[in-house]
Amino acid sequence: MRTPYVTLDANANYRNPSRGPRLNKVVFRNHFSKTEALRLCTTTEGYVDLVTELTPKDVQQVESSPYAKLVTSEGNEVVTGIFNRFQSDVDLDDYNLRMAINMAIRRDDIIQNVYGGYATLTPALTPPWAYDFPEELEPIMYSRQQSRQLFESSSYPKSRPLKIVAFKKHENLLLAVAAQIEETLSIWVETIVIPVQEETKWIRVVAEKKLTPGWDILIASATTQFYEGTPAFFHRELFGFDGALRTGPELPEFDEVYREMVSQIRRKELLAAAKDVDRFVYQNALSLFLCVPHKLYAVNRHVDFKPYRTTFELAETEVGEMHWSRRR
Incomplete structure (x- = not known):
């Protein structure tokens, strides 16, 4: 059984500072269904910034959202x-x-x-x-x-x-x-x-x-x-x-x-x-x-997410100054 949350804290002493870390913390919220996560990402801020494993039928919901954007990459x-x-x-x-x-x-x-x-x-x-x-x-x-x-x-x-x-x-x-x-x-x-x-x-x-x-x-x-x-x-x-x-x-x-x-x-x-x-x-x-x-992602509009083809990585992902976590 999965835990509701998994939190990853950045390693400030990472050996290659030019590559990162670019985020202080990443929280995986496992207690949301994909439907609920997508709703939160496209209609709110501060709850879900990124949703993976979208299908083509989800695209319209993302593209019509004032809070999220669609990010795609070639698939593996x-x-x-x-x-x-x-x-x-x-x-x-x-x-x-x-x-x-x-x-x-x-x-x-x-x-x-x-x-x-x-x-x-x-x-x-x-x-x-x-x-x-x-x-x-x-x-x-x-x-x-x-x-x-x-x-x-x-x-x-x-x-x-x-x-x-x-x-x-x-x-x-x-x-x-x-x-x-x-x-x-x-x-x-x-x-x-x-x-x-x-x-x-x-x-x-x-x-x-x-x-x-x-x-x-x-x-x-x-x-x-x-x-x-x-x-x-x-x-x-x-x-x-x-x-x-x-x-x-x-x-x-x-x-x-x-x-x-x-x-x-x-x-x-x-x-x-x-x-x-x-x-x-x-x-x-x-x-x-x-x-x-292709791989399809719903991403908060103030998150610069750079997807990988073969794995899910956040190494180059950043948030802008208008992201909810920085505005606070």
């Missing part, structure tokens, strides 16, 4: 569709089928309609801001004709519905993806939203790999904590022999490319090998590639 969470290659009646090891589904998606529409424009396209799984992003890769383009041709050449049983599931946080994305696949491929798509209280159970089934999940595609996400070596967080988690989200037999070819990356001890070689991992996943259409949602 890659949202993707995981193909269940364990399925016995659908061959999701078939490249043509995976590529057909990828080409059935209008990603620009998803970014605008699901994320309100607050997301970035990524060709495969490495975010474009990462040091090991392969710059030559382009997002898979929507093509109704090519998608249908590839789908017809696959072994997919035409009378069978495609089953796509997602966690509650990705419900809107699930519905958008399902609608686009249905429209492009003229097949029935069955959707399931996993209740929050059942998420741990579903994740355990995938991680343990003792049971074959009943779905065909799971819309899920993975996050990274670093700007390089990102396949250790994204690609290994989805396709590696020890990946918790790997849903299918081991992929020796992937493991070979991945081992080449983790064996590097020099940064230049590490980045080059990491790019090869992303290229391999892209060229084989191993995932339903989607996007990287």
Whole structure:
């Protein structure tokens, strides 16, 4: 159980005074729900200065507030569709089928309609801001004709519905993806939203790999904590022999490319090998590639908050002279 408050006092003897501290005290108020915290941040001063984990539907409330402003940053969470290659009646090891589904998606529409424009396209799984992003890769383009041709050449049983599931946080994305696949491929798509209280159970089934999940595609996400070596967080988690989200037999070819990356001890070689991992996943259409949602924050108008992509940090955050704490 969390305590109502966590207080961080600045270390005045920090070894690098040019970097900080810039705040005397930071108080985390854990007893507020996100809804209440957002209300306080946008309608008052002196209670909540910063709210994290906003969704696009919260943006209007922040932008119309006289007390708060919206701060955004590129995110470290890659949202993707995981193909269940364990399925016995659908061959999701078939490249043509995976590529057909990828080409059935209008990603620009998803970014605008699901994320309100607050997301970035990524060709495969490495975010474009990462040091090991392969710059030559382009997002898979929507093509109704090519998608249908590839789908017809696959072994997919035409009378069978495609089953796509997602966690509650990705419900809107699930519905958008399902609608686009249905429209492009003229097949029935069955959707399931996993209740929050059942998420741990579903994740355990995938991680343990003792049971074959009943779905065909799971819309899920993975996050990274670093700007390089990102396949250790994204690609290994989805396709590696020890990946918790790997849903299918081991992929020796992937493991070979991945081992080449983790064996590097020099940064230049590490980045080059990491790019090869992303290229391999892209060229084989191993995932339903989607996007990287942005991070959205509600911030008091007198707080200069500088977000980090990979972690939540307050190292460079400052408050102006008109901030309520200084006016007093």
